[in-house]
Amino acid sequence: MFALLVAVLIQPAPAPTVVTLGTLKAAAPATWKSGKPSNLLRSHQFSIAAADPEIAPAEVAVFKEASPKVEEKFAEWKATFVIPDGKTADDLGAKTDEFTVADATVHTLDVSGTWKYRERPRDPKSKQELRPDTRVLWVVLIQKEETTHIRLAGPAAVVNKHAAEFLTWIKSAK
Numbered sequence: 001m002f003a004l005l006v007a008v009l010i011q012p013a014p015a016p017t018v019v020t021l022g023t024l025k026a027a028a029p030a031t032w033k034s035g036k037p038s039n040l041l042r043s044h045q046f047s048i049a050a051a052d053p054e055i056a057p058a059e060v061a062v063f064k065e066a067s068p069k070v071e072e073k074f075a076e077w078k079a080t081f082v083i084p085d086g087k088t089a090d091d092l093g094a095k096t097d098e099f100t101v102a103d104a105t106v107h108t109l110d111v112s113g114t115w116k117y118r119e120r121p122r123d124p125k126s127k128q129e130l131r132p133d134t135r136v137l138w139v140v141l142i143q144k145e146e147t148t149h150i151r152l153a154g155p156a157a158v159v160n161k162h163a164a165e166f167l168t169w170i171k172s173a174k
Helices: 002-009 070-078 156-171
Strands: 018-021 024-027 033-035 042-048 058-063 095-101 104-118 128-142 147-155
Touching (some): 058 156, 070 128, 104 156
Antiparallel strands (some): 033 042, 042 058, 058 147, 095 104
């Protein structure tokens, strides 16, 4: 009985989920709970729990075979946030960055505010849901033959806590 208890207690942790990003691969952090992608455009989907069970989790979604048109996508994504009267999408205080990972150029867009979320953004029948106090980090990872979009989105408090981990994960791709 003791041997069985010891064997159960010292079982190795499950292997991390390895995500393919174009021709690169990156092992997802152990704290990210892998789930079935909610639609066919997603190759991977993860949930990141909040420390407070009253707060919704954040989500990481990976989209393969995506558009490499960075400026066009950034404008489209900024427009998914409520823009205050008399302001433009550029007044949202969005931050952008660019860096290199292996043979890929990585562009990031970081926006906070009230997000006009749609499960299927291009489907006019998909119900829009206003999500206040949301932060979204979008990544466009461009390689010669393939572009991948990656998104970390959720309550600002949760995304704030995991943003550095998310970017470290992107930068770990090999």
